[in-house]
Amino acid sequence: MSKKEIVIGLVGNPNCGKTTLFNAFTGARQKVANWGGVTVERREGSISHRGYRIRIIDLPGTYSLTSYTIEELVTRDFILNDKPDFIINVADAGNLERNLYLTTQLVNMEAKVILALNMFDEAKARGLQIDAKQLGRLLGMPAIPTIGTRGEGIEEILDTIIDEYTSPDERMRQITIPFGRDIEREIEIIQKLIEEYSNGTPAYPARWIAIRLLEGDNDVEKKAASIATPGIIMEQVEASRKHIEELFRDDIETIFSDVRYGFLSGAAKEVVKKTAIKRKDISEDIDRVITNRFLGFPILIVFMWILFHLTFSLGEYPMQLIESAVSWLGARAQLILPAGPLKDLLIEGVIGGVGGVIVFLPNILILFLGISIMEDTGYMARSAFIMDKIMHRMGLHGKSFIPLVMGFGCNVPAIMASRTLENEKDRIVTILINPFMSCSARLPVYVLFAGVFFHHHAGMVIFSLYLIGILLAFISAKLFNAIFFSGESTPFVMELPPYRMPTLKTTILHMWDRASHYLRKMGGVILAFSIIIWVLSEYPKSPEVTNHYQQLIQETQEEYKNRIENTLRHSPNSSLSMTQLEEEMGKELTTIAMQKNMAETRETFIGMFGDLIYPLIKPLGFNWQMGIALSTGFVAKEVVVSTMSVLFQGGHQFETAPHASEPLEKRLKEPQFNITPLVAYTFMLFVLLYVPCIATIVVIGREIGWQWGVFSIFYQLVVAWTFSFLVYQGGLLLGFT
Amino acid sequence: MAKEDLNTSCDSSEFEDSGLSANMEDYMENIALLAREKNVVRVKDIAKSLNIKMPSVSAALNKLKEKGLINYEKYGHIELTKKGQHIAESVYRRHSFLSEFFHSILEMNEKNANDQACKIEHHLSPEACTQLNKFIEFYKSENSSNADWTERLSSTLREKHLSDMKEGDRGKILRILGSGPLKKRLIEMGFRRGETIRVVKYAPLRDPMEVAIKDYLISLRVEEAKSIIVAGKDGQDT
Numbered sequence: 001m002s003k004k005e006i007v008i009g010l011v012g013n014p015n016c017g018k019t020t021l022f023n024a025f026t027g028a029r030q031k032v033a034n035w036g037g038v039t040v041e042r043r044e045g046s047i048s049h050r051g052y053r054i055r056i057i058d059l060p061g062t063y064s065l066t067s068y069t070i071e072e073l074v075t076r077d078f079i080l081n082d083k084p085d086f087i088i089n090v091a092d093a094g095n096l097e098r099n100l101y102l103t104t105q106l107v108n109m110e111a112k113v114i115l116a117l118n119m120f121d122e123a124k125a126r127g128l129q130i131d132a133k134q135l136g137r138l139l140g141m142p143a144i145p146t147i148g149t150r151g152e153g154i155e156e157i158l159d160t161i162i163d164e165y166t167s168p169d170e171r172m173r174q175i176t177i178p179f180g181r182d183i184e185r186e187i188e189i190i191q192k193l194i195e196e197y198s199n200g201t202p203a204y205p206a207r208w209i210a211i212r213l214l215e216g217d218n219d220v221e222k223k224a225a226s227i228a229t230p231g232i233i234m235e236q237v238e239a240s241r242k243h244i245e246e247l248f249r250d251d252i253e254t255i256f257s258d259v260r261y262g263f264l265s266g267a268a269k270e271v272v273k274k275t276a277i278k279r280k281d282i283s284e285d286i287d288r289v290i291t292n293r294f295l296g297f298p299i300l301i302v303f304m305w306i307l308f309h310l311t312f313s314l315g316e317y318p319m320q321l322i323e324s325a326v327s328w329l330g331a332r333a334q335l336i337l338p339a340g341p342l343k344d345l346l347i348e349g350v351i352g353g354v355g356g357v358i359v360f361l362p363n364i365l366i367l368f369l370g371i372s373i374m375e376d377t378g379y380m381a382r383s384a385f386i387m388d389k390i391m392h393r394m395g396l397h398g399k400s401f402i403p404l405v406m407g408f409g410c411n412v413p414a415i416m417a418s419r420t421l422e423n424e425k426d427r428i429v430t431i432l433i434n435p436f437m438s439c440s441a442r443l444p445v446y447v448l449f450a451g452v453f454f455h456h457h458a459g460m461v462i463f464s465l466y467l468i469g470i471l472l473a474f475i476s477a478k479l480f481n482a483i484f485f486s487g488e489s490t491p492f493v494m495e496l497p498p499y500r501m502p503t504l505k506t507t508i509l510h511m512w513d514r515a516s517h518y519l520r521k522m523g524g525v526i527l528a529f530s531i532i533i534w535v536l537s538e539y540p541k542s543p544e545v546t547n548h549y550q551q552l553i554q555e556t557q558e559e560y561k562n563r564i565e566n567t568l569r570h571s572p573n574s575s576l577s578m579t580q581l582e583e584e585m586g587k588e589l590t591t592i593a594m595q596k597n598m599a600e601t602r603e604t605f606i607g608m609f610g611d612l613i614y615p616l617i618k619p620l621g622f623n624w625q626m627g628i629a630l631s632t633g634f635v636a637k638e639v640v641v642s643t644m645s646v647l648f649q650g651g652h653q654f655e656t657a658p659h660a661s662e663p664l665e666k667r668l669k670e671p672q673f674n675i676t677p678l679v680a681y682t683f684m685l686f687v688l689l690y691v692p693c694i695a696t697i698v699v700i701g702r703e704i705g706w707q708w709g710v711f712s713i714f715y716q717l718v719v720a721w722t723f724s725f726l727v728y729q730g731g732l733l734l735g736f737t
Numbered sequence: 738m739a740k741e742d743l744n745t746s747c748d749s750s751e752f753e754d755s756g757l758s759a760n761m762e763d764y765m766e767n768i769a770l771l772a773r774e775k776n777v778v779r780v781k782d783i784a785k786s787l788n789i790k791m792p793s794v795s796a797a798l799n800k801l802k803e804k805g806l807i808n809y810e811k812y813g814h815i816e817l818t819k820k821g822q823h824i825a826e827s828v829y830r831r832h833s834f835l836s837e838f839f840h841s842i843l844e845m846n847e848k849n850a851n852d853q854a855c856k857i858e859h860h861l862s863p864e865a866c867t868q869l870n871k872f873i874e875f876y877k878s879e880n881s882s883n884a885d886w887t888e889r890l891s892s893t894l895r896e897k898h899l900s901d902m903k904e905g906d907r908g909k910i911l912r913i914l915g916s917g918p919l920k921k922r923l924i925e926m927g928f929r930r931g932e933t934i935r936v937v938k939y940a941p942l943r944d945p946m947e948v949a950i951k952d953y954l955i956s957l958r959v960e961e962a963k964s965i966i967v968a969g970k971d972g973q974d975t
């Protein structure tokens with residue numbers, strides 16, 4: 001038997017457990033969240049069942065299939081254009097009427113729907129008894145109870161799909177949602193016109209086009225224009241709409257939705273039985289406390305504070321472990337490997353670079369654990385509820401809050417999460433300000449600098465950076481709104497999903513999902529760049545410079561040798577001046593070795609670039625190594641630290657320098673690098689504000705257009721430079737160092 | 738009890754002009770009311786119920802005494818004269834029919850209806866009072882014979898914007914104003930005509946608000962809730 005492929009689209013309201021069901025089908029590791037519309041991307045998985053290959057596409061969660069959001073358009077176009085073999089319509093069994101509203105639209109589109117009555121157990125616990133078979137008969141589609149979290153009902157759906165695929169049941173799919181005689185007559189007239197005027201069979205179901213045209217769907221109007229002579233049809237549509245509206249003394253939207261809901265509440269009455277005891281949902285009671293007038297904000301702040309504290313304080317213990325493991329590895333390699341360029345590459349490029357980043361993995365794990373718990377419990381939506389007024393005032397949307405909070409983890413998924421914002425304006429503004437949310441990749445820089453230069457106040461310093469980022473994000477949002485967009489705002493209407501206990505499995509899955517993403521990014525991009533940076537910082541070699549300094553060293557040594565001999569000859573007993581001389585020589589040699597290292601690095605590619613941009617960053621108090629680190633940070637902020645660990649060396653007793661195996665923390669403080677706490681703070685500020693990583697730029701470009709990607713680069717650079725300049729020069733004026 | 742007592746006949750002399758200032762009318766009304774509650778009326782009772790200082794009350798009482806409307810001796814009881822009784826009843830009559838108008842016809846709650854009546858009762862001419870009273874009587878008889886228009890009137894008057902409802906209020910959705918994305922979204926999310934809606938709470942900053950439809954919770958901005966028209970009364974009626 002040849003392996004046939006069946007294509008299936010998964011459709012459903014937000015918060016109906018669609019993603020959980022998708023995971024149950026495919027075993028894919030995907031985020032499961034309580035907050036509306038997390039699955040904005042198209043996710044796919046495939047399985048084998050009874051000799052068939054079944055491809056399942058997880059479509060975005062939508063309440064309806066009008067063309068009003070990206071999600072709806074994506075879903076609709078997939079159904080119409082890709083023509084999947086089946087649609088699995090996931091519906092929350094505890095909330096049938098509203099969930100089935102979408103189903104009526106699927107029926108209109110003549111999609112082959114299989115209804116999954118999900119969270120059947122929850123509905124049962126709430127005292128609802130649903131006759132799935134009867135519901136299926138009423139809607140003309142198989143209706144199957146499922147429990148996504150336990151994978152119940154999956155087998156039955158797969159069996160049904162294959163049964164229907166091999167021998168379609170003729171009695172099914174015969175149902176249309178009846179609109180009543182008067183409306184049906186008008187629909188039929190338009191339907192006939194469409195069939196008549198399109199060459200052959202229309203690309204989309206004619207009845208569906210007729211209904212959508214009556215409802216005034218712009219997108220369908222465009223679609224209809226391509227298949228038929230639009231003039232005559234649109235004239236008829238206008239006339240019919242007017243007729244219906246006059247007849248029912250209401251607008252067409254209300255009339256049609258009344259009909260659909262009427263049909264559904266009839267169906268619900270027939271199939272749903274409420275048993276006497278109805279367990280009260282505790283969500284409202286929890287809301288009374290959590291979004292309480294007085295407690296709402298304190299609770300939000302406490303949660304954020306806990307998240308912060310756990311990330312940085314608790315994360316420190318595993319950090320220290322990893323740190324010592326990395327330096328042990330460096331020391332081992334130093335002993336085992338034969339001398340040569342490869343040894344340098346491995347120790348300085350690879351271990352030094354990647355090791356400097358891997359230590360921050362615990363921080364990232366904890367941070368994402370917290371974010372994922374917030375999402376899974378339903379608290380994320382509440383935070384949008386609490387924050388909307390403030391966000392709205394900033395020209396944003398309550399839903400902007402979640403992408404912005406996600407930005408603290410990583411700007412890339414956060415920007416993608418901004419897709420849930422319906423209005424383009426809200427989405428663009430939320431995306432553009434997202435890089436100001438200090439992502440976890442910037443954290444290594446803060447932890448390093450704050451730890452070295454601010455010791456006990458490190459937490460405060462880092463917190464201040466996060467706050468500055470947030471403040472600038474809001475100011476920028478205001479600015480963008482004023483400059484690029486006029487003041488209108490979009491519907492906020494949003495479901496507050498019931499509170500749920502997050503399961504350990506999903507929480508750990510999420511955490512691991514993010515962590516592995518971070519690791520993959522690190523393993524690939526960062527390792528590659530560590531090596532490239534190392535090469536760029538070693539080559540081209542400049543023998544003249546090396547020779548010049550070698551000579552200088554020899555000359556100095558000889559000079560001192562002579563002076564020591566002289567001293568010995570003149571006053572053999574003065575051991576005091578002998579030690580003095582030896583010390584003097586040591587100091588001078590160290591200085592020369594330092595100069596040698598600098599000079600050599602300056603001759604390299606990266607040194608050249610550092611010199612090139614040095615005049616630009618000098619007013620910010622940065623040294624040229626920082627300039628180079630910042631340039632490499634454009635690729636990914638994690639690289640800033642690894643670049644530094646390559647560049648900030650030298651200055652020890654020459655030839656015996658321990659190089660990268662000595663922690664960067666110690667090396668940074670050496671006076672030759674001239675980093676004062678003020679410079680350190682300015683540098684962290686610059687890292688916070690300047691260009692987000694290349695991945696962020698790419699995502700911005702893909703989401704809202706490349707012109708915005710380019711704009712973002714310039715905007716961030718200007719903001720970063722301006723603020724760093726103000727802070728550094730202002731700090732100097734105020735007498736800080 | 739007062740209504741029945743006072744609104745038995747309908748001749749126009751019922752609403753004569755007292756010739757007193759609004760302030761004085763309040764005193765007369767108050768004395769009459771207190772006299773009905775207690776056997777004796779003292780200055781401190783009046784001061785307490787009108788929330789006015791005792792010396793001011795005494796001064797006002799002296800004026801009323803001059804006009805021959807009350808009998809009053811310093812530190813003694815206060816009594817309305819026959820003439821005074823007549824005027825006080827007339828003032829009170831105006832008050833009670835006005836507050837009835839606001840409460841049972843205009844569907845305002847009892848306290849607000851009372852407050853409004855207090856504010857305008859002194860400014861209506863006898864003619865306006867008479868005509869308004871005729872209207873109320875007509876409405877009542879129509880209403881008791883189940884006339885269709887009184888039903889429609891009262892349901893129109895009970896209409897509210899969702900944004901005007903308080904925490905815990907319930908109502909039925911009548912219609913959604915406007916058109917465009919907001920209306921579409923509301924319909925998709927189950928804001929359908931006839932559905933019962935309940936205000937669960939307002940956000941800490943009083944915006945947005947959380948409402949319950951069926952068993953699920955939805956949040957929307959107060960500004961958006963303005964476009965949802967509901968029928969309902971305060972409190973827990975369904």
